[in-house]
Amino acid sequence: MINPDSFIYDIVEFIYFNCLCRFMSWNINNRKCLSCGACVGVCPVNALRLTEHGVEVDKNKCILCNTCATICPVKAIKVEK
Amino acid sequence: MMLKNEYDVVIVGAGPGGSITAMHLAKHGLKVALLEKRQEIGTPKRCGEGLPLTATEIIKLGVPDYVIRQPINGAIVYAPSGKEVIVNMGDLAGYVVERKELDKFLAYEAAKAGAYVQAKTEVTDVIIENNYVVGVKAKYQDQEYIIKAKVVIAADGVESTIARKAGLNTTNKLIDIESGFQFEMANVKIRDPKKLELFFGKEIAGRGYLWIFPKGDGVANVGIGTAMTEKSARQLLEEWIESRPDLFSQASIIEVNAGGIPVGGLLDNMVLNGFAVVGDAAHQVNAIHGGGMHEATDAGKLLADVVAKAIENNDVSQEALSLYNKLWWEARGNKLLKVQKLREFFDKLSDDDMNMMAESLSGDDLLKMAKGSKVVGLAKILIKKPKLLLLAKHLI
Numbered sequence: 001m002i003n004p005d006s007f008i009y010d011i012v013e014f015i016y017f018n019c020l021c022r023f024m025s026w027n028i029n030n031r032k033c034l035s036c037g038a039c040v041g042v043c044p045v046n047a048l049r050l051t052e053h054g055v056e057v058d059k060n061k062c063i064l065c066n067t068c069a070t071i072c073p074v075k076a077i078k079v080e081k
Numbered sequence: 082m083m084l085k086n087e088y089d090v091v092i093v094g095a096g097p098g099g100s101i102t103a104m105h106l107a108k109h110g111l112k113v114a115l116l117e118k119r120q121e122i123g124t125p126k127r128c129g130e131g132l133p134l135t136a137t138e139i140i141k142l143g144v145p146d147y148v149i150r151q152p153i154n155g156a157i158v159y160a161p162s163g164k165e166v167i168v169n170m171g172d173l174a175g176y177v178v179e180r181k182e183l184d185k186f187l188a189y190e191a192a193k194a195g196a197y198v199q200a201k202t203e204v205t206d207v208i209i210e211n212n213y214v215v216g217v218k219a220k221y222q223d224q225e226y227i228i229k230a231k232v233v234i235a236a237d238g239v240e241s242t243i244a245r246k247a248g249l250n251t252t253n254k255l256i257d258i259e260s261g262f263q264f265e266m267a268n269v270k271i272r273d274p275k276k277l278e279l280f281f282g283k284e285i286a287g288r289g290y291l292w293i294f295p296k297g298d299g300v301a302n303v304g305i306g307t308a309m310t311e312k313s314a315r316q317l318l319e320e321w322i323e324s325r326p327d328l329f330s331q332a333s334i335i336e337v338n339a340g341g342i343p344v345g346g347l348l349d350n351m352v353l354n355g356f357a358v359v360g361d362a363a364h365q366v367n368a369i370h371g372g373g374m375h376e377a378t379d380a381g382k383l384l385a386d387v388v389a390k391a392i393e394n395n396d397v398s399q400e401a402l403s404l405y406n407k408l409w410w411e412a413r414g415n416k417l418l419k420v421q422k423l424r425e426f427f428d429k430l431s432d433d434d435m436n437m438m439a440e441s442l443s444g445d446d447l448l449k450m451a452k453g454s455k456v457v458g459l460a461k462i463l464i465k466k467p468k469l470l471l472l473a474k475h476l477i
Contacts, residue, residue, distance in 0.1 A: 034125070036239075037340070038340060041341050041343070042341070043252070044252055070255055073262040073315055074262065075316075
């Protein structure tokens with residue numbers, strides 16, 4: 001593993017968030033979503049919010065880690081790479 | 082609107098934990114606001130709807146008839162092989178309730194005690210000054226509020242966003258949460274209307290279980306809580322219903338619900354300066370059966386007493402409120418930790434292991450295990466299977 005304090009880590013992080021991320025996105029199917037909030041509780045960066053119409057993602061916070069998609073009881077969330 | 086801009090305590094979330102906490106705080110003579118994001122308290126439900134008599138904080142309020150759907154006297158537990166263990170729990174062990182009505186009933190009780198309850202009011206953020214939580218920002222329709230409070234209590238359920246905004250890490254780890262999916266069904270073939278039915282098996286339910294909780298007259302809450310499976314909870318439940326025409330061939334779906342169930346990750350610290358967390362938001366759930374109403378309401382009572390005392394003494398620091406940590410861990414935490422260890426042990430069992438345990442354990446033994454008590458015969462059974470003994474060494 002790369003040491004998080006090192007310069008190389010910064011470069012890798014930069015490439016990940018500025019280049020690779022652009023090819024990835026999440027996709028929430030609001031027809032499937034039952035607004036149960038399970039995804040909100042597991043999001044490690046608190047990027048999700050439960051509204052009356054389903055789940056909203058704060059795209060500035062989301063790190064595309066797929067945790068929400070794993071927990072979703074109805075598989076309404078897909079993180080596409 | 083009647084919502085004021087200053088209270089002694091603001092509670093976020095009007096589930097059982099929030100309502101019971103609000104009720105007790107109001108009974109202590111404090112000014113309390115109980116805010117619920119949803120437009121109707123209790124809806125949508127995220128619950129199997131089993132209420133045990135041991136949930137004394139709810140039971141002693143005198144649960145009205147319109148909340149109770151079906152008195153329960155025990156359970157039938159099915160091992161993966163189909164072998165059943167019948168758990169008899171006396172004349173009355175609890176009820177299957179109409180959870181929406183129960184949540185409303187508890188909110189009525191909080192209101193009757195003097196708390197101000199308001200639905201459709203979302204708390205969007207907490208206000209922090211000098212390291213103290215001193216209030217919340219809230220939204221009702223198009224109106225925005227800034228509400229000051231000496232103490233803010235997060236009872237916002239499995240999402241637990243308020244605690245995280247206040248600076249307490251309550252994020253659920255994937256290993257410590259289950260996906261729940263549930264139908265209310267009518268015209269289900271129910272074996273014994275007074276028994277809960279639980280079905281285990283890696284194939285059908287992963288590490289969790291499927292349930293049929295009867296609600297009287299052929300109606301039942303049919304659901305699954307599971308985790309770490311390829312298939313979604315929904316897919317597992319639908320496939321299982323399909324595979325059991327003996328139970329469901331004539332059944333209809335009246336309601337569809339989903340939810341996340343915390344089954345671990347108990348918090349050592351549940352308070353900050355001017356802040357506390359209770360219920361699902363603090364992962365206070367029995368990890369074996371996933372029931373949370375009992376835990377949330379017991380904790381709510383403890384918390385209310387601690388907060389009332391702290392406000393009376395004019396000291397709502399983390400240190401003063403941490404009495405809640407101590408009292409809760411003594412009363413419930415250590416028991417729940419044992420139950421969680423047991424759940425981790427069950428996770429590692431194969432279907433064969435479970436079948437064998439079903440052969441050797443009685444209903445009483447299962448009941449004791451779910452409550453976190455020691456089972457006398459367990460060592461004897463385990464000794465026959467060295468592999469299990471190895472897994473179970475931290476239990477005995």
